[in-house]
Amino acid sequence: MTRPIGYYVHHQGAGHWHRACAVAGALDRPCAFLGTFAGLDTAGAPGTVIDLPDDRLADGFDGQDGEADRPLSFHYAPLGHSGLRARMARIAAWAAEADPALLVVDVSCEVALFARLLSLPTLVVRLAGTRTDPPHLEAFRSADRLIAPFPEILESETTSDWVRAKTHYAGFLGPGAPVRDGGDGSIAVVFGRGGAGGALADLAAAARAVPDRDWHVLGPVTGEAVTPPNLHLHGWVPDVEPWIARAALVVGGAGDGVVATVAARSKRFVCLPEERGYGEQIEKARGLARLGAAVMHEGWPDASRWRTLVMEGLALEPARIGSLAEPGALARTAAFIAERAAWWDRRGDAAQA
Incomplete structure (x- = not known):
């Protein structure tokens, strides 16, 4: 049986969800989407949708946000939050049940590091900006590879050589080849x-x-x-x-x-x-x-x-x-993900032989 690919989707806006659907739709493996999808229409998703418990802080939450003693590898790790606990438990249960080849993380440093503890290889989406803080760097370090959803020509000067070396530059994962249209001004x-x-x-x-x-x-x-x-x-x-x-x-x-x-x-x-x-x-x-x-x-x-x-x-x-819109960017990125999944399939088979 073909092992599935997981795709963790951040809840901010709709861009992460649209990108995940576009990439997964080009994959030749089954895909499961994990995230909190309130307010999004997931009916046409090209794969199984696993709606996770919300981990955001509700108004009046009286637990501790943990900022004073939070480990340097985390951006977000509140204490006493049952939603966060249930969320991570659901991710772990899915990983144990589905035996996925890998997990694409778009985006969360905490989920990337948690997946590493689950012995689950990750492809971490690396957004633009200056991401040289400890949580980002540790998430990048823990990943099998990184995916940048922008052309390499827009890379930040602050990005380290080792991060660049791990990065697949996907380009803009948008509608496809450049199209010029007439207009009404x-x-x-x-x-x-x-x-x-x-x-x-x-x-x-x-x-x-x-x-x-x-x-x-x-x-x-x-x-x-x-x-x-x-x-x-x-x-x-x-x-x-x-x-x-x-x-x-x-x-x-x-x-x-x-x-x-x-x-x-x-x-x-x-x-x-x-x-x-x-x-x-x-x-x-x-x-x-x-x-x-x-x-x-x-x-x-x-x-x-x-x-x-x-x-x-x-x-x-x-x-x-x-000129920044690369024809075939989606297909090329899907092929990259499929290649990494196949690599981990072979490694898993050899480890259990």
Whole structure:
């Protein structure tokens, strides 16, 4: 019987889930998804879904967060949390029952280290940013290999040689080969699930500053304001690609999903990186700007800046960001995971012979 592959999915936003489904859909082995999936539609998942007990701290939790005496290998290890205890027990039970070939961890230093204690090989997804703290380095050290969901050209200068040597650079795991679309001259503003969304007053001011273009806003918007006629709010949409496809310019954060889609569509991009741990989005945005693949602005711009930012964005050469979308990145990464699983299959067979 073919041993399955496990895929641990972090609960922040929807990007980890979409990436996991895309990669697993290209695998030739059965796959099990482990994580807390509240708020996500998992009905079409290409594999078994194991919804784990939530390990987040509830309001009024009176246990100890353990920060004062937490081991240096952990970012998160509260004491007295029954949800966390049940979560880890469920992961261990699944590993014992399923006998998986390996576990892809996207992302959690604690799960990566726990898998090592279970004698379960891991492929740890390594996000962008400066991740030189002890928990990340120990998780990287414990892994069989690392997977970076971005092109090697965007690698951080702070990344150690030994980490680079363990890394499979997957590239952007987005829609596929670069596609150039016609457009209607509009501006698409994209807010992901992992962020705070946009403020309606700020969006209205931006649209007023550039009144000759329609602004289509995808994702959550908060607050109240009088809106100009060229500002269109769509909220959550099942698929942002049609809006991005016809836009002359895309405005958004530096999350993996948005950047992958923009690159695949060779779209001019004004990148407004959001605050994330370890400078993940800021570092990625700086890399894009350095390559001439995007215009970067930290934080939401003042209304007076929008006309210039739009002009700078429209002056970009779309081929720059399009060149970062590698055809076959998903298939290549799935083949890499399958190769590592087969290697561990052979090693397991030899150890038990």
